[in-house]
Amino acid sequence: MTRTHPTRRDFLKTAVAGASVSVLPMPAIAQGTGSRVVVVGGGFAGTTCARFVKRIDPRINVTLVEANRTFTACPFSNGVIVGLRELTDQEFGYGKVAGDQVTLAVASANSIDAGSRAVTLSDGTRLTYDRLVLAPGIDIRWDALPGYNEAAAERMPHAWKAGEQTLVLRRQLEAMADGGTVVISAPANPFRCPPGPYERASLIAYYLKTKKPRSKLIILDAKDAFSKQRLFQNAWKELYPNLEWVSLSMGGKVTSVDVGAMTLVTDFGRHKADVANVIPPQKAGRIAEVAGVADRSGWCPIDPVTFESKLAPNIHVLGDANIAGGMPKSAFTANAQAKVCAAALAKLLAGSKPDEPILINTCYSLVAPDYGISVAGVYKPADGQLKDVEGSGGVSPLDAPSTTRALEANFAEGWFKTITAEVFG
Amino acid sequence: MKPIPVLFAGALIFAFQGPASAAGLADAPPGASSCSGCHPSGRVDTSVPRLAGRSPGDITAAMQAFKSGQVASTVMGRIAKGFSDDEIKAIAAWYGAQNN
DSSP, rough: OOOOOHHHHHHHHHHHHHHHHHTTOOOOOHHHHHHEEEEEEEEEHHHHHHHHHHHHOOTTTEEESSSOSSEEEOOOOHHHTTSSOOOGGGGGSSHHHHTTTTTTEESSSSETTTTTTTTTTSSSSEEEOOOOOOOEEEEEOSSSTHHHHHHHOOOOOOOOOOSSSHOOOOOOOHHHTTEEEEEEEEEOOOOOOOOHHHHHHHHHHHHHHHTTTOOOOEEEEEESSOTHHHHHHHHHHHOOEEEEEOGGGTOEEEEEEOOOOOOOETTTEEEOOOOEOOOOOOOEHHHHHHHHHOTTTSSEBOOOTTOOSSSSTTTTOOOOGGGOOTTOOOOHHHHHHHHHHHHHHHHHHHHHOOOOOEEEEEEEEETTTTEEEEEEEEEEEEEEEEEEOOTTEOOOOOOOOHHHHHHHHHHHHHHHHHHHHHOOO | THHHHHHHHHHHHHHHTTTTTTTHHHTTTTHHHHHTTOOOOOOOOOOOOTTSSSHHHHHHHHHHHHHHHHSOHHHHHHHTTTSSSHHHHHHHHHHHHHOO
């Protein structure tokens, strides 16, 4: 018997087969249908989470709330400051997010009513949710450093949120005469991108060495120890004799700034700068405080399996804003947490129990364009937080040959392309 | 005739999965989702290899060699040491099953 067209009976079989296959991995289908997830913040964490929730369970309605139409990535933005890259290399749009059937709301979240599970946006829209994800990144603590406010940041840029601030610092470095002094102020822990101030110092030192060799660079630090410290310091000794690091115990903590006098003040003295990059103390983005998920530290405690806030039910906090135990505040961390959270949300909304996750962080820093170093870690939930898996992780070897440093610089660039392709591509 | 409709249904579902193999994401074993931070799932100009569709045996062997230090690496040795043999096997099997 031959047939060219399927009969109605075959069609029914097909439909049944199709239904059974698609239903199998997802029990409790009725509960999952029509669930609403609202994600606030379109950075590495929020955008990843929104897209992965939708990919894992297309029946969930997902809205991504983001005030900006373009995202400007911080990783690699130190390269923009010293002219190795352009700011446009850091910019990504949300076009592909809409293609994933995620609804994009171009607005900021003004208020959150945890009781009625609703977010009110700056345009007046009210979004109700079953699960809310907050990925607001960081805000600057404008009250933490006397003399340093938003107006002061025009003269002494922080450049810790990529965008116009990145360009302000770049233009100041370009305008500085050879023989000038650049001062970087690094904050106490925790803050976004722990090795970031030292990568920035390295690349600025590289710029000065190649373009303005009589200039010097001073890092005033509110800490005695920092990420990848020995790797950075060994490289500085070898490459950048004009770079000086002043630790906390050597009087490095900046206690106030005098913008008019272009001076950074410590308990031990005053440092006059031609270019001052003040990386100020930080906290979780504003909406975390509004939602009541930030504790007195300014950051957000979370459950290490689901990333649900320990302070408010049904609200999950991802990325730089949260307190994630051993996981540093990096873009890799944000992306990894977002994927784990997306899987947990799909399970929770389907009425099942999320799996115990394993997360990875890998973070590269450039000491020079062809000199990369890294830190990596593997994390599991333990004692209510994310802890390093014993025996794993660590930094690049101290005695590696230049070929290894070049390879890590190459991997760093590959990482940026890959992660931005996954998040925004 | 019986198998034909079922195969047809399978093909349909495959077509809806797209390049990211959506259905598999829900079943990703612990740790697997982090890998795509560096190992691209699509076409990206990077020297880091794609994992999707590779032989699970090859992925497992590579991870074990990184873990023991038998094969030199930059970050992979440090990462592989965080995974048990069973965890590595599960991740390798999952990536091997991805349609990419």
